[in-house]
Amino acid sequence: MSAPLLQLHAIAFGPEGAPVLEGIELALDGGHFMGIVGPNGAGKSTLLSIMAGLTAARSGTIELFGERLTRFNRRCLLADVGVLNQLHDRTPRLPLSVFDVVAMGLRDYAAPLWRPLGGEAAIKATLDEVGLSHLEKHDFRRLSGGQRQRVRLARALVRRPRLLLLDEPSAALDAASQEQLYLLLRRLADEQQLAIVMVEHDIAAITSHVDSVACLNVRIHHHAQRGEEIPEQVWRDMYGDHIQIVAHDAGCIGCGGKGHAR
Amino acid sequence: MIAELDAFLASETIRAALPPTLLIATVTSGISVMVLAHRLSFLTVGVSHALLAGVGVAVTFALPLLPTAAASGVLVALLLTPSKGREGLDEDAGTGMLFAGAMALGIVLISAANRYDVDLFGLLFGNILTIAEEDLRALYWLGGTILAGLMFAARAWWLIAFDDTAAAATGLPVALYRMLLYSVVALTVVLCVKLAGAVLTTGLLVLPAACAWFWGRSLRALWLLSLLFSLVGSLVGLFVSYMQDWPSGATVVLALCLIFILSWGVSWLTQSVRKRALPAASPASSDSATT
Numbered sequence: 145m146s147a148p149l150l151q152l153h154a155i156a157f158g159p160e161g162a163p164v165l166e167g168i169e170l171a172l173d174g175g176h177f178m179g180i181v182g183p184n185g186a187g188k189s190t191l192l193s194i195m196a197g198l199t200a201a202r203s204g205t206i207e208l209f210g211e212r213l214t215r216f217n218r219r220c221l222l223a224d225v226g227v228l229n230q231l232h233d234r235t236p237r238l239p240l241s242v243f244d245v246v247a248m249g250l251r252d253y254a255a256p257l258w259r260p261l262g263g264e265a266a267i268k269a270t271l272d273e274v275g276l277s278h279l280e281k282h283d284f285r286r287l288s289g290g291q292r293q294r295v296r297l298a299r300a301l302v303r304r305p306r307l308l309l310l311d312e313p314s315a316a317l318d319a320a321s322q323e324q325l326y327l328l329l330r331r332l333a334d335e336q337q338l339a340i341v342m343v344e345h346d347i348a349a350i351t352s353h354v355d356s357v358a359c360l361n362v363r364i365h366h367h368a369q370r371g372e373e374i375p376e377q378v379w380r381d382m383y384g385d386h387i388q389i390v391a392h393d394a395g396c397i398g399c400g401g402k403g404h405a406r
Numbered sequence: 407m408i409a410e411l412d413a414f415l416a417s418e419t420i421r422a423a424l425p426p427t428l429l430i431a432t433v434t435s436g437i438s439v440m441v442l443a444h445r446l447s448f449l450t451v452g453v454s455h456a457l458l459a460g461v462g463v464a465v466t467f468a469l470p471l472l473p474t475a476a477a478s479g480v481l482v483a484l485l486l487t488p489s490k491g492r493e494g495l496d497e498d499a500g501t502g503m504l505f506a507g508a509m510a511l512g513i514v515l516i517s518a519a520n521r522y523d524v525d526l527f528g529l530l531f532g533n534i535l536t537i538a539e540e541d542l543r544a545l546y547w548l549g550g551t552i553l554a555g556l557m558f559a560a561r562a563w564w565l566i567a568f569d570d571t572a573a574a575a576t577g578l579p580v581a582l583y584r585m586l587l588y589s590v591v592a593l594t595v596v597l598c599v600k601l602a603g604a605v606l607t608t609g610l611l612v613l614p615a616a617c618a619w620f621w622g623r624s625l626r627a628l629w630l631l632s633l634l635f636s637l638v639g640s641l642v643g644l645f646v647s648y649m650q651d652w653p654s655g656a657t658v659v660l661a662l663c664l665i666f667i668l669s670w671g672v673s674w675l676t677q678s679v680r681k682r683a684l685p686a687a688s689p690a691s692s693d694s695a696t697t
Contacts, residue, residue, distance in 0.1 A: 196575045219577030227575035238443055238568050241623045245568070254562035254578050261561075283623060299572070 147210035148173050149307055149339045150195065155204035157190055164190055166363050168204065174306065174337040177330060181347040182360035183383050188343040189230060191360065192311050195341060196227045209306065223251055226305035228297055228313050236285050242295050243267060243280045249299035263302070270302040274328065289316035294325070301332070308332070310342040314349065326353040414648050423534045423654070426542060427640050429549045430534075430601050430610070435636035436556045437594045438615035439628050443567035446591055447612045449486060452501035453595045454607040456482040456508035461529060462515025472544045476596045482508065483592035487585050532603030532655035534644075541600065548597045555590040563587050564625045602655035609659035614639070617666045620673035635665050 148171040158164030165187045172178060182188050193199040195206065197218050206213040208221045226249070247253060250263045271277050274294045279287065284295060293316055300308060308329075314322040330353045332338045344350050351357065359366045359378055366378040414420055441447055460478025464471045486500055516526065528536070537545075562583050566573045574580045591611070598607040614636035615628060622628030643658030650657075 197577070198571070198574055219579075222575065222577035225575070227572060229569070229571045229575065236568070238564075239619060239623050239628065240568070240625075244624045248565050248568060248572075249576075254559075254565055254573075254576070257557045257560055281623075296572075303576075 147207065149209055150341070151207040152195070153205045153207070155191070155194060155201045155206070157187070157194060157199070157201050160202075163362060165194075165201075168364055170358065170364070170367070172307075172339045172341065174339050175333050176356070177333040177340045177354045178342070179347070179350045179354040179357045180341065180343045180360050181345065181350075181357060184345070186361040188345075188360055189311050192309050192341065192343050196225060196309050197222050223303070224306045226300035226303060226308045228300045228308070228310040230311040230315065236292075240284045241280070242271070242276065242282050242284055242287070245284045245295050246270060246298045246302050249302040251303045266302055266304075267298075270298045273301065273332075274298045290318065290321040293317060293321075297325070297328075304336075306337075306339065308338055308340045310340070312343055312345065314344065314346075319349075322349060326350060329353070410649060411645070414645055417648065419535050420644065420648060423537065423644065426537055426545050427534055427601060427644055427658075428637065429545065430597055431614075431636040431640040432633060433549045433552050433556075433594060433597060434610045435614045435633040436560070436629055437552065437591060438611050438613070438636070439618070439625070439632050440556075440560070440563050440567070440587060441591060441611050442615040442619060443564060444587065446588075447608055448498065448501050449483065449588065449591060450595050450608045450611045452486065452505040452508075453479045453482055453592045454599065454604040455505045455512075457596060457599060457604055458512030458529065459508035459515070460512070462512035462519075465519045466515045472541070472548075472596070475599075476548070476593060478508075479592035479596050480589045483588040484585060487581075487588045528603070529599065530603045530605050531653060532599060532601050532606060534601045534654050537600060545597060545600060548593060552590055552594050552597065555586065555593075559583055559586055559590075560625065560629075602659055606655050606659045609662060610636075613659070613662035613666055617662070617669040620669050635662070635669070639665050 150170070150172040152168050152170040155168035156163055156166050168191060170178075180188050180191065190199060194201050197206070197208075197213055209224060211217060211221060213221055246267045247261065247263065250261065250266070252259065253261065255261075268277065268280070271280055274297055276291065276294055276298065279291065279295075284292065287295065293313060297310075297313065300310075310329075314325060317325060326349070329340055329342070333340050333355075342350065342354070347357065354370075356367060356369045357374070358364050359368070359374065361381070361383075365381050366374055368374045441450060457475045457479050460475040461471060463469065463478065464474035482504055485504065562573070562578060565576075565578065566580055566583060570580055594611060595607050598610045602610050614632040617635040618628045618631035622631050639662035640658050643661035644654060646652065646661065647654040647657035
């Protein structure tokens with residue numbers, strides 16, 4: 145069997161007395177769509193940032209595409225990773241068309257100007273994929289929050305990554321666009337064998353789309369595969385005793401047909 | 407008007423001043439797009455005043471003027487480059503302190519040196535009309551270096567200005583590119599001082615792109631428009647300064663200010679006309695000006 149696309153081994157972060165992350169073990173294959181859930185301050189975004197090579201872990205190793213991530217091969221390995229970082233509330237300042245924003249995701253975008261950029265076909269195809277072809281020439285600053293988020297996703301996808309990391313991609317979206325986004329991600333995982341890691345705080349919204357859910361609060365308390373039940377004790381460990389279990393549709397991960405924590 | 411233009415172009419002084427002025431206009435148009443994108447106008451103010459300290463040091467220790475000034479500008483810019491993990495002094499307060507401190511040092515050093523051959527007025531307000539042959543060569547070198555830097559890193563700087571986290575996530579060495587940008591901006595300030603002086607340099611480095619900001623929708627469009635505004639502003643400014651016998655640097659900056667106000671007005675007008683034409687249009691469906 146070939147090595148997994150992404151493998152984390154014994155990742156720890158933060159001071160030893162009060163770790164932010166500890167003992168994280170994860171492995172991910174192509175076509176696998178994983179959700180990471182957990183309460184605020186659980187270290188979700190930090191973990192994603194470590195996977196993206198943006199933050200150095202205190203200890204532990206990251207393997208991307210079968211190769212250990214170091215300072216020296218970082219740029220080469222990250223070329224195959226698409227990242228959608230958390231959307232900060234500020235409106236974008238630079239006057240740019242949607243087309244140009246997506247172009248920024250091309251692999252050699254930052255190359256010197258004497259190297260022509262190209263990639264027009266890839267940009268158009270990606271915009272088509274996220275359903276925004278008709279907005280190609282529009283001013284990015286004038287789009288709605290949901291449209292902007294889809295453009296940013298297109299920017300992450302235009303380089304045809306093998307691994308996609310998303311930090312709360314649905315934060316600015318209403319329920320319908322959220323559902324649309326998850327369906328798109330599901331399709332990308334199935335059709336292009338893209339491996340996806342998505343951090344979300346709302347487990348109810350993602351469970352029917354993802355292949356597995358990792359419950360994170362400093363440690364990974366549980367990593368549930370599709371159709372598996374997450375024990376109630378895991379929820380209590382993660383969120384404390386203040387949770388209530390509510391009835392939910394039977395097909396999702398973690399519910400086991402009984403109920404589900406929110 | 408035609409006769410005046412002829413006299414303007416026939417003048418020996420103007421003939422000598424035109425090439426460096428156009429070079430400065432070309433270089434600043436590109437850099438000003440980055441200055442606006444990265445919000446560096448205060449840095450240009452800080453560096454231009456810090457140059458005075460460089461001049462003071464050069465005068466005191468009998469060092470070559472332009473290289474010393476350039477080195478002091480780059481040093482100050484690098485001191486102000488934001489970096490991860492360095493907290494405490496923010497850019498705003500840092501620039502403010504360096505700005506006053508370096509200027510004070512420059513004034514003390516220059517007056518203590520008791521030299522009267524330093525053209526302090528020229529340094530503060532610029533004078534492109536009295537440019538010496540050796541200065542000209544230095545200007546061409548400097549301008550060429552800055553343009554090369556711009557060609558090398560323009561898209562990377564643009565990417566970082568748009569979203570630095572995403573830029574870092576593609577493996578781009580963001581901190582290194584930032585240091586390069588700050589240094590190149592500092593060198594551009596040195597280049598501009600000859601035309602506009604320490605006090606007015608910021609105008610040359612902010613106004614061209616600020617005029618273009620209303621119309622461009624891509625890096626290329628912004629750059630080209632900024633170049634156009636910058637060249638027009640410099641030529642008109644130089645012409646008016648020749649006709650009215652006004653100081654050249656200040657007149658160029660005034661001409662750029664005028665273009666900015668016109669650009670702003672026209673953009674405001676077209677927007678309100680468009681809004682009236684499409685009263686119920688949602689922000690996403692109203693078509694925007696694409697260039």
